[in-house]
Amino acid sequence: MSATPTEIAVSRGSDVLAPGHTYTTVTDKITSVVLDRKSGVPWKVGVGIAAMLVIVLTAAVSYLFLRGVGIWGINIPIAWGFAIVNFVWWIGIGHAGTFISAMLYLMYQEWRTSINRFAEAMTLFAVACAGMFPLLHLGRPWEFFWLLPYPNTMWLWPQFRSPLVWDVFAVSTYGTISLVFWYVGLIPDLATLRDKARTFFGKIAYGFLALGWRGSARHWQRYQTAYLLLAGLAAPLVVSVHSVVGMDFAAAQLPGWHSTIFPPYFVAGAIFSGFAMVLTLAIPLRWAYGLKDFITIRHLENCAKLMLVTGLIVAYGYAAEAFYGWLSGNEFDMYMNVNRMTGPYWLTYCILIFCNVITPQTLWFRAVRRCVPALFVISIIVQIGMWMERFVIIITSLHRDFLPSSWGMYYPTFWDYATLFGTVGFFFLCFLIFVRILPAISISEMCELVHKQSGEGHKEAA
Amino acid sequence: MKPANPMYGLMAEFDSVEKLVAAARQAREAGYARLDALAPFAVEGLDDALRLPRNRVPLIFLLGGIFGGLTGFFMQVYSCCYSYPINVGGRPLYSWPAFIPITFELTILGAGLAGAFGMLALNGFPHPYHPVFNVPQFDLASQSRFFLCIESSDPKFDLEQTRAFLRSLQSLDVYEVPA
Numbered sequence: 001m002s003a004t005p006t007e008i009a010v011s012r013g014s015d016v017l018a019p020g021h022t023y024t025t026v027t028d029k030i031t032s033v034v035l036d037r038k039s040g041v042p043w044k045v046g047v048g049i050a051a052m053l054v055i056v057l058t059a060a061v062s063y064l065f066l067r068g069v070g071i072w073g074i075n076i077p078i079a080w081g082f083a084i085v086n087f088v089w090w091i092g093i094g095h096a097g098t099f100i101s102a103m104l105y106l107m108y109q110e111w112r113t114s115i116n117r118f119a120e121a122m123t124l125f126a127v128a129c130a131g132m133f134p135l136l137h138l139g140r141p142w143e144f145f146w147l148l149p150y151p152n153t154m155w156l157w158p159q160f161r162s163p164l165v166w167d168v169f170a171v172s173t174y175g176t177i178s179l180v181f182w183y184v185g186l187i188p189d190l191a192t193l194r195d196k197a198r199t200f201f202g203k204i205a206y207g208f209l210a211l212g213w214r215g216s217a218r219h220w221q222r223y224q225t226a227y228l229l230l231a232g233l234a235a236p237l238v239v240s241v242h243s244v245v246g247m248d249f250a251a252a253q254l255p256g257w258h259s260t261i262f263p264p265y266f267v268a269g270a271i272f273s274g275f276a277m278v279l280t281l282a283i284p285l286r287w288a289y290g291l292k293d294f295i296t297i298r299h300l301e302n303c304a305k306l307m308l309v310t311g312l313i314v315a316y317g318y319a320a321e322a323f324y325g326w327l328s329g330n331e332f333d334m335y336m337n338v339n340r341m342t343g344p345y346w347l348t349y350c351i352l353i354f355c356n357v358i359t360p361q362t363l364w365f366r367a368v369r370r371c372v373p374a375l376f377v378i379s380i381i382v383q384i385g386m387w388m389e390r391f392v393i394i395i396t397s398l399h400r401d402f403l404p405s406s407w408g409m410y411y412p413t414f415w416d417y418a419t420l421f422g423t424v425g426f427f428f429l430c431f432l433i434f435v436r437i438l439p440a441i442s443i444s445e446m447c448e449l450v451h452k453q454s455g456e457g458h459k460e461a462a
Numbered sequence: 463m464k465p466a467n468p469m470y471g472l473m474a475e476f477d478s479v480e481k482l483v484a485a486a487r488q489a490r491e492a493g494y495a496r497l498d499a500l501a502p503f504a505v506e507g508l509d510d511a512l513r514l515p516r517n518r519v520p521l522i523f524l525l526g527g528i529f530g531g532l533t534g535f536f537m538q539v540y541s542c543c544y545s546y547p548i549n550v551g552g553r554p555l556y557s558w559p560a561f562i563p564i565t566f567e568l569t570i571l572g573a574g575l576a577g578a579f580g581m582l583a584l585n586g587f588p589h590p591y592h593p594v595f596n597v598p599q600f601d602l603a604s605q606s607r608f609f610l611c612i613e614s615s616d617p618k619f620d621l622e623q624t625r626a627f628l629r630s631l632q633s634l635d636v637y638e639v640p641a
Contacts, residue, residue, distance in 0.1 A: 009478060023502065023606035149537060157541040161560040169534075169567040177574045184578050188604065192502070195601040211582065212589035215603050217486075217499040217508045219585045224504045225519040226581035230574055233523075237570050244563055447606075448503040451479055 009454035016111045017449055018293035026294075026446045030439050031196050033289045039436065042288055047432050053425020060418035061136065069139055071415045078398045078410040083137035085390040086420050088245055089273065090130035090427075091171065092266070092386065095238050096274020097123030098178060101185075102234035111302055113449050114294040117189075118285065118431075118440045119278050120182040125430040126277070127175045129423040134167070136419070163247040170244040177237055181230045184223070187213050188444040242270045249393065255336040256397030259324070265317030272310035272356070273386035275303045279379035281431065283372055285440060294441055297370055304369040307382065311360035314389075318357065332402055344409065345396045348388050355385020470593035470641045471496075471613040472624050473600070474633035479505050482608035485631040486511040489612060492627060496616040500594065500609040522580030523573045530572015534565040597637045611639065 013019025039047075064071055074081040097119040104112035135144045147168045149158055158165045190210035197203045213219070246266035249257040279300060286295040325337040340349050359381045362368045369375070400407045434440070476482045479501075486499050490513055499508055508514075538561040542548075547555050582588075594600055594611060603609050610631075612624055628636045 027502075027605045149541065155546070157546045160538040160542055160564060161557060163563075166563040166567070169564045173567040173571040176571060180574055180578045184581070188503070192604040195604045207590065211587040212592060213587070213604075214592055214594055214600075215500040215502055216585075217501065217505070217512055218514060220501065220504040221509050221514055222517045222519050222581045222584055225517055226523075226577050229520060229523045229577055233570050233574050233577075237567075240563070240566060240570075247563075444503040451503070 009451050011450045011453045014453055015298035016114070016296055017446075017453060018296070021293065021450055023447045023450055026450055027192060027196075027443050029291070029293070030441050030443050030446065031193060033291075033435065034193065034437060034439060035196060035198070035202070037289070040288065042284075043432060043436070047429065050425045050429035050432060053422050054429055056418050057422020057426055060415050060422055061132075063415065064136060064419075065141065069137065071413065072419075073410055073412045073416055075408060075410070077401060077406055077408045078395060080137075080394050080398060081410055082412055082416040082420055083133040085387065085394055086423065087130050087133035087137075088266075088390045088394075089387045090126045090133070090423065091174075091245060092242065092270030092273045093277045093383070094123040094126035094130065094174075094178070094274065095242060095267070095270035096278050097121070097126070098174075098181075098234050098238040099271050099274065100278070101181065102231040102238065105228075105231045106235060110449060110452075111299055113445045114291075114441050115278065115282060115299055115303075116445075117182075117185065117442045118281060118435070120178065120185070121431065121434045121438075121440075122274075122277060122281060123178050124175070124182060125427045125434075127171065127178060128430070129427050131171060131175065132423060133419075163244060163251045166244045167248055170241045174237060174241045177230070177234055181234055184227060184230060185442060186438065187211060187223075188215065189439045189442060191215070192443050193439065239267055242267045254397050254401055255325075255330075255332040256321075256340070256393065259321065261317055261320050261324075265314065265320075268310045268313035268317065269386060269389060272307060272314055273383055275307045275310065276379040276382035276386070279303050279307075279375050280383070283376045283379075285435065289435075289440075291441065294446065297372070300372065300375055301366075301369045304363050304375055304378075307378075308360055308363040311356060311363075311382070315357045318353070335400070336397060339400050340392060340396045343396065343400065345392065345399070348392050349396070352385055352388040352392050355381045356389060359385070468641050469614045469621075470596075470639040471611050471616075471619070472621070472628055472636055473594065473597055473609050473611040473639050474628040474631060474636045475599060475602075476608040476610070476631075476633055477606075479608065481632045482610060483507050483511050485610050485628075485633065488631060489610065489627075493618050494612050494616050494624075495618075496613040498611050498613075500600075500603045500611065502604050502606065502608075505608070517584065519577060519581050519584065522584075523577035526576020526580070527569045527573030529576070531565050531569035533572070534568030535561055538564060593639050593641050596640050599635070599637060607634075614641075 009022060011017050011019055011021040072081055072083070074083075097116075100112050100119040101116040101123075105116070135141050138144060146152075146156075147158060147165070158168070187210060190206050191213035194203060194206040194210045197206055243263035243266065246262035246264075250259055250262040252258060282295050282300065282303070286292050322337050325333040328334070340346075359378055362374070362378065368378075395410050399410055474485065476485060482499055482501065483505065486497070486508060489497055490511065497512070499505070499512060501508070539556065539558075542557070542561075543555045549555075594603075594609075599607070600609065610628070610633075612619060612628070614621075618624075625636055
């Protein structure tokens, strides 16, 4: 066996990785969450609650299939109710995962290393939740494949000039590429788990998924190229997806929707809520599994800073909407703004301003950015705020358009709430299972970080 | 039916990146051609040391993207102009700006799928069995140790000389890899 248990590379400590870590300690610590640890009480409680919500979701969806969308509060004029609010909210949450894994990778931000894996998982699960809603909203969800261009006996094609059809392509491409990117990133780590697994089933399952990865230099070379290029593809993709979602609204002539600011403002809002979700997930994760050496206060602080920046862009979006509504001199646009702030749904607008504009301003203070409980609370508030934003955009614009004779009100029903909270349960159930069966932090990238921060790399360059 | 040479090669174990890179360079300079380095993460400088050729992954991405983009664009042109033309207030049927978003998405989809699967295919995956897995110590290649393997099919390979050569490279140990 090995001659001496020497470890040459020891991390010297930085604000993104605690000192004293070697390849072995990093690997052991990350794999132990999957291979050694027993499922603790917090995990079991979490799974219990999430699984109950999934049962609620199943019931809500089954009843929907039975009775149709009439069980929801939607009507004419408010044909897009919770379903589209939830769709936009979930897809936005996913965006921070791709932002972290792709854009920060392209910009050589080393701090992304320990949070990219679970952020990508978050993206996948959020896209899965998002994808349910437009399909459930179809009326006849079992005919969902009519959305796709395929040779059919009806001799029909989708209307390719419609942003709603662009959305089908954007979201399905986004889901597929996110999955591929995530899996490619996982392959070397699956090999590590294969080599460390002690159970027969573990060896077989991880071995199967690792595809026979052995760390060959030739393989690493192609792997690195492919990973870089996938990051380069995912970065513009993430911008395009929420821009297309923004155009779903902007292409309509409805006051409150028909605005060129929508695509950029939607992208910023998406990343804003996504970073909030990263914090909501990272804070319990590092606490429950003792990963504070890897997910440091610096990571949380950086997420908070990005939340502040994107939050300011979103606040600018609100201001621009109100200002241009007034500047246009258009009766309908001006009324839309007044109605949004003082009409029947004024409370949702106040909650939105409180959550998305006022609360993030606390992040200007370093003490708040480094206070973990405060960040957790702010992250939840921001997510509520971003959900409210979509509610305000969709419901208050639709409910009073041009003619008072066609005005209406929207009241969500029990089934609306059941579906929303059901998908929240589904998201957390997926995430909790993920944490226990796959490495939540990239092992190979962390080893590379240990190498870079050990001083080994400098000697080599000299 | 025993093969003439029942051994895949010799494998040396190292505990640091620098030693692996130095060893790979020296092995190349000593004239070994059929060799491979195995590491738990992508090691900078190893490509040069092993004199690996540039890979063709970017080309596959490019071809996949071109295929996806052309498919997306011409599918829409065919649908809107030939198969199912709808006259909406006399607007042009060939409204190409409206086709761009889907063309873009399918370009990304084509490039990403072709590139990712192309990379796996060029690497020969799935490849469940490989002789290097027979060495018990090799489990560490995915965790903390670095390995250099010289294959017995190398023209310069000689069991004793190669073993002595690998030992001289600051390795922790040298293992025989059964075929």
